Amino acid sequence: MADESTSSRDWLPPSAPGAEPPPRFDAPEWQRPEHTPAPPPVTPATWSPAPAQRRPAAEGPVNPPARWSLGLGITGLTGLVLSLGTLFLFTLPCSIAAWVLGARARGRVRRGETARGEGQAVAGLWIGRIGVVAGVAFMLAWVVLALLGYTVTDLSDDLREWTEEQRRNGR
Numbered sequence: 001m002a003d004e005s006t007s008s009r010d011w012l013p014p015s016a017p018g019a020e021p022p023p024r025f026d027a028p029e030w031q032r033p034e035h036t037p038a039p040p041p042v043t044p045a046t047w048s049p050a051p052a053q054r055r056p057a058a059e060g061p062v063n064p065p066a067r068w069s070l071g072l073g074i075t076g077l078t079g080l081v082l083s084l085g086t087l088f089l090f091t092l093p094c095s096i097a098a099w100v101l102g103a104r105a106r107g108r109v110r111r112g113e114t115a116r117g118e119g120q121a122v123a124g125l126w127i128g129r130i131g132v133v134a135g136v137a138f139m140l141a142w143v144v145l146a147l148l149g150y151t152v153t154d155l156s157d158d159l160r161e162w163t164e165e166q167r168r169n170g171r
Contacts, residue, residue: 066105066117069124073098077131085138086152092139095131098124 015021076094079087102125109118145155 061114061116063105063108063114063117063121065101065108066120066124069098069101069105069128070120071098071124072101073124073127073131077127077134080131080135080138085135085142088135088139088142091131092135095128095135098128099132100128102126102128 072094076091076098079094080091083091102121102123105117105121106125108114109116109121
């Protein structure tokens, strides 16, 4: 039986013959506090996040052009990609509006009218720029294809034939 005078915190596993004892990481007896007070209980009424976790609130009024810029930019670019450029008449104005609103919202932040929405404004500005460039490229491609007598139905038929050929070849 184990000696009842020793506690489990004083127990160390056996060491190999000739090995040094393992290091101890507990404080010496003279440094241990006699009594550590328990922290007060945390209730929903007293709980609050640590001060280091709080982000300072942005100063000034909200920045609606920043939100609209981001929303229109995402809508325009997503619609353009999902439609393979066929909806450029809808998505190009969305992207242009995102670009303009992003620049306007960024200007509001630079002038000091508000400190909110700078990240949204920059993201909307760049997504709008990408959408405009991609929209113009798709528009030119579809105009050239239309001038050559190519239609969306022809594209669908060609894609179907190409996929069937790829399946037959095992690719």
